[in-house]
Amino acid sequence: MAEKPQRSFLKRAAVATVAGGVALSMTLADGAMAQDGGKHTLIVGTSGLSNIPHLNPLDSGWLLQGEINNLMYTPMIRWSQDDFSPAPGIAQEWESSEDGLTWTYTLNPDATWSDGEPITAEDAKFTYDTIRDTPLLNSRHGDLVNNFTEVRAEDDHTLVIEIEEPSAMMNHLKGVSIMIMPEHVWGELDDAGEYAGEAGQPTSGAFQLSEYREGERIVLTANKDYWEGPVSYDEFVLQDYQTPEAMVQALQAGEVDLIGGLNPQQFEALEARDDITTSTGPGRRMQSIGFNAGAQTRDGEEFGDGHPALKDPVVRRAIAHAIDKERIVEVAAGGYAVPGVSYVPPIFGDMSWEPGEDELIPADAEIGNQLLDEAGYDERDSAGIRIDPESGRPLEFRLFYHSDRPSYAIIQDFLVDWVAELDIRLNAVAMDTTPLNEEQEAGNFDLAFGTWSAGPEPGETLAYHTCARLPETAEPTDLTFSFYCDEEYDELYEAQAGEGDLEARSEIIREMQRVLYEDTPAIQLYYENQLEAYNSERWGGFETQPAAEGMIREQQGSFGYRSATPVELLDENGGQAAGSGSDSGSATPWIIGGLVLVAVAGGGFVLMQRRKTADDRE
Amino acid sequence: MGIQPTAQVPALPDGGAGTSGGDDVHLPRQQRAGSRRDFWRFLGVKFSGAMISLVLVLFTAFFIFRVIGGDPVKAIGGDSAMTPEQRAEIEERLGLNEPMSVQFWEYIRSVLTLDWGTSYVNNQQVTDLLLGRLPNTLLLTGTALVLAATVGIWVGARAGWQQGSRFEKSQVGISLALWSAPTFWLGMIVIIVFSVQLDLFPVNGMRSTRGVGDGFWPQFLDVAHHLVLPALTMAAVIYAQYVLIMRSSILEERGNDYLTVAKAKGLRDDVVRRRHAVPNALLPTVTLIALQFGAIFNGALLTETIFSWPGLGLLFYEAIRVPDIPLLQLLFIFFAGTTIIANMLADILYRFLDPRVRSSA
Numbered sequence: 020m021a022e023k024p025q026r027s028f029l030k031r032a033a034v035a036t037v038a039g040g041v042a043l044s045m046t047l048a049d050g051a052m053a054q055d056g057g058k059h060t061l062i063v064g065t066s067g068l069s070n071i072p073h074l075n076p077l078d079s080g081w082l083l084q085g086e087i088n089n090l091m092y093t094p095m096i097r098w099s100q101d102d103f104s105p106a107p108g109i110a111q112e113w114e115s116s117e118d119g120l121t122w123t124y125t126l127n128p129d130a131t132w133s134d135g136e137p138i139t140a141e142d143a144k145f146t147y148d149t150i151r152d153t154p155l156l157n158s159r160h161g162d163l164v165n166n167f168t169e170v171r172a173e174d175d176h177t178l179v180i181e182i183e184e185p186s187a188m189m190n191h192l193k194g195v196s197i198m199i200m201p202e203h204v205w206g207e208l209d210d211a212g213e214y215a216g217e218a219g220q221p222t223s224g225a226f227q228l229s230e231y232r233e234g235e236r237i238v239l240t241a242n243k244d245y246w247e248g249p250v251s252y253d254e255f256v257l258q259d260y261q262t263p264e265a266m267v268q269a270l271q272a273g274e275v276d277l278i279g280g281l282n283p284q285q286f287e288a289l290e291a292r293d294d295i296t297t298s299t300g301p302g303r304r305m306q307s308i309g310f311n312a313g314a315q316t317r318d319g320e321e322f323g324d325g326h327p328a329l330k331d332p333v334v335r336r337a338i339a340h341a342i343d344k345e346r347i348v349e350v351a352a353g354g355y356a357v358p359g360v361s362y363v364p365p366i367f368g369d370m371s372w373e374p375g376e377d378e379l380i381p382a383d384a385e386i387g388n389q390l391l392d393e394a395g396y397d398e399r400d401s402a403g404i405r406i407d408p409e410s411g412r413p414l415e416f417r418l419f420y421h422s423d424r425p426s427y428a429i430i431q432d433f434l435v436d437w438v439a440e441l442d443i444r445l446n447a448v449a450m451d452t453t454p455l456n457e458e459q460e461a462g463n464f465d466l467a468f469g470t471w472s473a474g475p476e477p478g479e480t481l482a483y484h485t486c487a488r489l490p491e492t493a494e495p496t497d498l499t500f501s502f503y504c505d506e507e508y509d510e511l512y513e514a515q516a517g518e519g520d521l522e523a524r525s526e527i528i529r530e531m532q533r534v535l536y537e538d539t540p541a542i543q544l545y546y547e548n549q550l551e552a553y554n555s556e557r558w559g560g561f562e563t564q565p566a567a568e569g570m571i572r573e574q575q576g577s578f579g580y581r582s583a584t585p586v587e588l589l590d591e592n593g594g595q596a597a598g599s600g601s602d603s604g605s606a607t608p609w610i611i612g613g614l615v616l617v618a619v620a621g622g623g624f625v626l627m628q629r630r631k632t633a634d635d636r637e
Numbered sequence: 638m639g640i641q642p643t644a645q646v647p648a649l650p651d652g653g654a655g656t657s658g659g660d661d662v663h664l665p666r667q668q669r670a671g672s673r674r675d676f677w678r679f680l681g682v683k684f685s686g687a688m689i690s691l692v693l694v695l696f697t698a699f700f701i702f703r704v705i706g707g708d709p710v711k712a713i714g715g716d717s718a719m720t721p722e723q724r725a726e727i728e729e730r731l732g733l734n735e736p737m738s739v740q741f742w743e744y745i746r747s748v749l750t751l752d753w754g755t756s757y758v759n760n761q762q763v764t765d766l767l768l769g770r771l772p773n774t775l776l777l778t779g780t781a782l783v784l785a786a787t788v789g790i791w792v793g794a795r796a797g798w799q800q801g802s803r804f805e806k807s808q809v810g811i812s813l814a815l816w817s818a819p820t821f822w823l824g825m826i827v828i829i830v831f832s833v834q835l836d837l838f839p840v841n842g843m844r845s846t847r848g849v850g851d852g853f854w855p856q857f858l859d860v861a862h863h864l865v866l867p868a869l870t871m872a873a874v875i876y877a878q879y880v881l882i883m884r885s886s887i888l889e890e891r892g893n894d895y896l897t898v899a900k901a902k903g904l905r906d907d908v909v910r911r912r913h914a915v916p917n918a919l920l921p922t923v924t925l926i927a928l929q930f931g932a933i934f935n936g937a938l939l940t941e942t943i944f945s946w947p948g949l950g951l952l953f954y955e956a957i958r959v960p961d962i963p964l965l966q967l968l969f970i971f972f973a974g975t976t977i978i979a980n981m982l983a984d985i986l987y988r989f990l991d992p993r994v995r996s997s998a
Contacts (some may be wrong), residue, residue: 261951262943268841269846272839453707
C-alpha cells in the first residue's frame, strides 16, 4: 500500500516534465526575441568554418576567411563594387614612375585604427617588411613583396615602393589578400606568422573580433567610429552549419538571417516563402572538364597513362563542339548559371574574354566530325570508333567524375551521348574525390570533371597553365591544370605580369584566354550563380558585388554585409519596407505545439490511470 | 574495432562474459582460497588481453589514416590559388616531405612521451582540442544513455511481464522500428517537425545563435533546450537494446517458483514484478550499460553531425575531411582505448554480479 503515493508522484513528475519542457521552450524563445529587440545582430549561416585554421589576416587562403578579414580590415586597395577593378581603400590614389619601378601611394588622412590611432605609411611599411621576413607569410605573398627593393614612408600618408621588375600587381597590391597591420600592436609580436586572431585587437575596418569559437561561431562587434562610416547594426555573427539543409532549416526557423551556397531546389523552396527574400547573381565558381593534354615534366619526360590522342588540340576541340553548354546549364544547374568560356568569369569585367563570331566553338557535332576527318582521324574500328592514326588506338577515353556531386552525374550522361556522335567513346567512371584527385595529379586520366573559384587577380589562375607549373620530376602535382604548356602562352603570361598599365594588361589577359579557348586544354561548362536567401522580416538593404545583380556573400570586399540594414531602420529612412516586421505569425505553431504536447501528456496520464485501476481490480 | 561512432551497434557481451556457466552456484568452503587465486589470474588475463588490443590499436592508428589518402596541404592552403612556394612551405612545416619511416618513429616517440602533437589545421595541441570537446560529448551521450536505459528497462520489464499483450507488441514494434531507422534520417525528420514546423526547439548547435545573456541559468537552460532533440534522437535509436534484453530476461524469470510464492503472499501483480522479478532480470542489462559506458566517450558521429553538436564525433568528422592526421590518431586511440577499458571493466564487474561466471572462469 506504500506504493501508491510513490506511483502518483512519478506520474506527476512525468506530466510536470512535459509541461516544464514546453514552458522552457516558450520562455527561451521569448527571451531570444526580447534580447534581439535591444541590439541588432546580423547572423550569417555558413558551412566550412571548421576549415579555417585561424584568423591571421596575412595568412588567409579560404574565401570565408577573406570575408571575415574584409569585415575587420580595410585593404590598401580594394576591388571595386562595380566590376572588381582596383579602387581606393586606405590608399586614396597611387601612381608609378615612367619606368614603372617606383610606385607612390597616398594614404587617406582620415583613416584610423579602431583604438583611435591614425593609420600611417609606417604601418604599411611595417606590414610589407613583416611579410617579407616571415617565412610563412612570405610563402603566401612572396610573389608581391620579394620584388620590392625598398619600401619607405616619405611622410605619415605617403608610401613609396621601389621594385626590381615592373609588376602588374602594384596596381592593386594583391587587393583584399593583404591587410595593413597596426605597427603599435604587431610590433610587439615575436612571430607574426603565429598570430591566430585575438579578441579586441585594433582593426582598420567596420568591425572588431569579440569572440572566436573555432569551427562553431565568430562574433564581431561594430566599430562605432569606423572612419568610412559605421554600419547600421551592432554585431555580426558567422554561425557554422554542418549541412546546407541545416542552414536552410535555421533560416526558416529564424535562427539565422542570411545564407548562401544553396542548390536550385533549396533556393526555389525558399523563394515561395513570404518572410524570406532570395537573391541570385553570377558567381565566380566554374565547373569544367579538363583534358590530360600530355602529362610531362619540365624537361619533357612523359608520365601517367593519358590517351596520346588528347595531346592533339584538334581532338579536344572536336569534343568541345559536341557539348551544348546551354542545355547543361538547364539540366544540371536549374538555369542558375552562365555558359562557360574561359578561366576568367564575366563578372570580372575587362579581364574576361568573350569569343567573337569567328572564334566561337558552337555546339555542333557536324563541325567536330569535319575537324577530325580533316586531321586524319577517318579510320574506324569494328565498333565504329575512330582510330588515332599515330598510336593506332581507338579514340576511347575515360571520363572521371566525383561520385558525391549529383550535377556531375547528370552531365556525364549527356556528354557520353553527345561525344558518341563524333564516333568517340567516353567511359564515365564515378570516383571519390580523393582518389580522383590523386589519379589526376599523377596524370593517370583522360578527361576529368573539375571546379575552380577564380579571384579578381587573373594572374593567379592563369599561372596554372604555364610551363613553369609542370613538375620538375615525374611526381604528382596539383599546381598545373591539364599539364598544359605552350610557348606563346608563356610569353603572354610574362608580358602581362610586368604590365603596369591596367588597360594594356587586360588586353593581354584576354588574349591568353583566347589561346586557351582555341587550344582547349579544358572545357569550361558554366559559371555557377550564387544562390542566397535572407530573412526579409528582419533585414534589407543588401548591396551586391558586382553592383548590378551580383552576390551578397563571398564578395571580394564587404559591401553586402556593410550595407545590411535592420528593417525598422529601413522603414524610418523611407526605404523599401520588407515584410511585416512582426513576429505575430510565429505564435500559432507555438500554441499548436503546446496543445499537442499537453494532449499527449494528458492522454498518457488517463491511460496510466486506467491501467492502475485495472491492476488493482486484478 | 573499437570505434562505435553512433553507439547504435549493439554492444553484446563477449565470450568471456557469457551467461552460460556452472550449475552449482555455491562454492564449498575449501575452494574459496583457490577462487581468490583464480580471481587474480582472471584479472591478469583480462588486463593483458586489453593491453594487447591497445598496442594493436596504436599501430593501426598510424597506418589507417595514411592509407585512406587525401592531401592535408590542400585543406591548409585554402580554396584559392596556391603557389609552388606555398605548397613547399606547408609540406616542410607538417613534416610531410619526410619518408614514412621517419614519420613512424616520430609517431612512436609521440606515443611514448604522450605528446600527441599539434593539429595540422590550427596549430593547437590535439589534446587540448579533445579535452575541449569532451564535456559536450559526455553531456549528449550521457544524457542519451541514461534516457535510453531508464525508458528501455521500464518498457522492457512491462513488455516482458505482459507477454502477448497489445502493450508488448506495440512497444517491441516501436523500439525495433526506431532501432532500424538511420540516425541521420531520424534526426532530419525530428528537426523538420519539432524545430521548423512546430518551432519548439532550436534547429541545431549547442547555444542560441542570438545569445541569451551571460548569467549561469540562462546559459544552462539554453544548452538544455538545445540538448533535447539530439539526446532524444540518440536515445530513440539505442533504447531498443534495453527493451529487448530486459523483456527476454523478464520472460525467463516469469515461470519461476519464487514469483508464484510472492503472488501467493497476496502481493499485487505490479509489486511482484517490480520487487521480485525485475531485480533478478537486471543482470544482462547491467552488462549492457557497462559495455556502452565506453560508447559514451566515443561520441555519436551521426547525431553530432546532424545537430552540429560540437562534440568528439563532430571533431572526428571534421578532422577526417582534411585529413588532420595527428588529431585523427589521438581520437582513434582515445575511442578505441575507452572502449577496450570499458569492456574490460564490464568483464570484471560481471564476475562480481554473477557468481556463475566466477565459478566458470
